[in-house]
Amino acid sequence: MMWRMNLGDGAVITQDGDSALSYEIAAECAVESSHISPPDEILRYSRDSNLLSELASVFLDNINQEHQFTPYTSPSFLDQYPYQSIDETFLHTAILATGAAFLASRDPNMAKVGEDFAKYAEKLVFDCCRYRPTLSVIQGMCILSFRSLSIGKDHLGWMFISMAGGLCVHLRLHVLALDECAGRALKPTSPEIRTFWMFYFVDVSAITILGRNCALPWRRVNVPEFHTTLNAETADLAELSFAWQSQLWYTHAEAMDQIFAPSFEKLAMAQQIRLLVSTLEQLNTFFRSKPHQLHMNNDAPKPIVFFHLQYHMAIMIIISSFLRSFTSSNTPGINEAESNSSLLVLRSITSAASETIRLCRLYRDRYTFTMAHPIIVHHLLSAILVHLMNATSSDITLRRQSSRWLRTGMGLMDELRETWPTRVNKCIRVVRVLAQKWGAVGALPMAFAAPVEPSAQERESPRQDASYFSRLNDPAQTSVGVYDGHDATPFNGHAWQTGEMSSVSELLGAFGSLSSLPDLGWLYEGQDFDTSGS
Structure with a gap:
């Protein structure tokens, strides 16, 4: 007899009148005190x-x-x-x-x-x-x-x-x-x-x-x-937005399961490119199928803003995996298909990052950051890291435009400090450390351009998941293409994965081959650079 024991560790087999098996959840019997004695x-x-x-x-x-x-x-x-x-x-x-x-x-x-x-x-x-x-x-x-x-x-x-x-x-x-x-x-x-x-x-x-x-x-x-x-007559916009966000992340999980499989990096580059294109098409198809209630406008309620933020976050997370893949294959003989795919990756993640900052700015202007949802801090950090990565390019236009978005994002992050000081301070510290390591300090606002030194606790902690400085100083992980702020000579290398806050999770990488891709200023075509509201 074979059956799936996936109903939980409380599942038991009993007899019923119709068949040999049925499932019940066995509840532990215990007498609860008549009341709880609170402190x-x-x-x-x-x-x-x-x-x-x-x-x-x-x-x-x-x-x-x-x-x-x-x-x-x-x-x-x-x-x-x-x-x-x-x-x-x-x-x-x-x-x-x-x-x-x-x-x-x-x-x-x-x-x-x-x-x-x-x-x-x-x-x-x-x-x-x-x-x-x-x-x-x-x-x-x-x-x-x-x-x-x-x-x-x-x-x-x-x-x-x-x-x-x-x-x-x-x-x-x-x-x-x-x-x-x-x-x-x-x-x-x-x-x-x-x-x-x-x-x-x-x-x-x-x-x-x-x-x-x-x-x-x-x-x-x-x-x-x-x-x-959901009840079609009584469901509100928040419920509809949540339903679509849940479906988005479930779809996203299916794609990430393939991308983070041990066999992914063993695939031929052509197969990885096909997976990239199909993944983006799947997400784009999902996004285009959203109901009209979730369409974005300048007066959008919070549930709509959050749905769009989650979509762009999903794009950034998926694309960052392909950044690592394309950079690891960075060779002088890169073929046309790989070059075009690199541009697709770069354009997709840059567009998602720019739209994320724009949405966060819209949220600030419409609702203020007085009671800001803390997930906005994470969305902003992810977008900031993408623009910081772009600021390492030797392409002057790309560097200038990414720096403008970066400064707008850092300004918004600084405003969030009043509501979520601990989380924001950790995020800002990560950005400053990476800018210093990648030679892109000049792209940051002056308020964040001072050198950062590791704290005593960070020096003493040998664990990678407790100190991002220990990981930043690992040459095997920090060979990265950067612009040093003084000349136009990039240092081409491999991607380095970094992440957020104290856990140093792998989220976004630096794209070491930016200098080999010509005329990168088009990456920002059609994007709003007005930072007057920031």
Whole structure:
């Protein structure tokens, strides 16, 4: 007898009247205490209804819709907090901690409030997994992961999203569409489908920031699309945007699975080029098929802006892999097909980076950065690194135009510092270090042109994932074509992969053969260079 044990580690075989097998999820039986005894700080905060309402409202107004974390639309879920069931208390504590994170940079008291709520949530999480492993617990873990990544605590962000992935598997959320489920009357519910795609979206955000493998690989996912939970009459724009973003990243994961396969670099260049073209065509076809509600304009609501930002991020991530591939084949005898493909790669990633900065500027002008979504920091960093790469070219036109976009992006990044200081400071430091290493400091605004020295902690840490300086100083990884700022002689070499913040994830590479491609100024044709609003 063979069957797939992919319903989670709680699946058991039982008898039913119609067949020999059916699946049930075995729940661990445990007696939950009649109430939870919160710390004194939490009890004190809970008596301040205005504080709780403010934190919940900040969460609901600024990120809940974009990520579809919960179905809540008002702070009424806080009635009886913190004397609720343990899973609900955990979820609501995570919400309050995240709401406080948006206010912490402007109110030092909120920083402490947020940390107190976060610590309380961390104390609850394992009891939740043991006694009440519910959808609320997955939601709370994803919210804590989002919060941790936003404030620069990447290790906690990765831990929480990994735990959420494990619980998704235990509750068999990743296989809701399997034939076995349909055959055994395990009908997926709308909350289950929505919770899975909410987790998947945060997982994708985490891996693009940290440069790691996803907590739950796409090949193990067999879930009805988020669209199936929408009511055509009542669905709002945020839900529609989220549904299309989820589909975008699932499509993206399929392509990346081929690109990052061990066999990819063994493929002949012609095969890699075919994969590149087919991948871009697949994404472009998807983008063109979007509903009219998601078309971009200068008055676009936030959900539309975020959908377009995610699309351009997907392009940059995919193209960066081909940068490495084409650069590693950088030889004097490059043929016409490879040269044309190199131009396609460069044009695609440059266009995506420029559009990302333009969208971030539009977001700033329309909504301000006072309560900016923290994912904008990551989008900006990715675009900035592309333009920094282009600034290493010996082509004067390309260098000048990329420098203008780079300065606009750095100006926007600096403005975000007020809301997300820790994350932004890490990003700016990475850009300055790479500009210094690549000889492109002259392309940065004067405020960021000073030399950067490694801190004592960075000198002492030998781990590559803890110190980007250790990796920057690795000659095997830093041979890169750069413009040194003094003459037009490039130093052609191989691509070097860098990434974001403390994890030094592999995201974007420097394209070492830019000097061999003539007349690169056309890369920016038709793109808006007006930086007056920056």
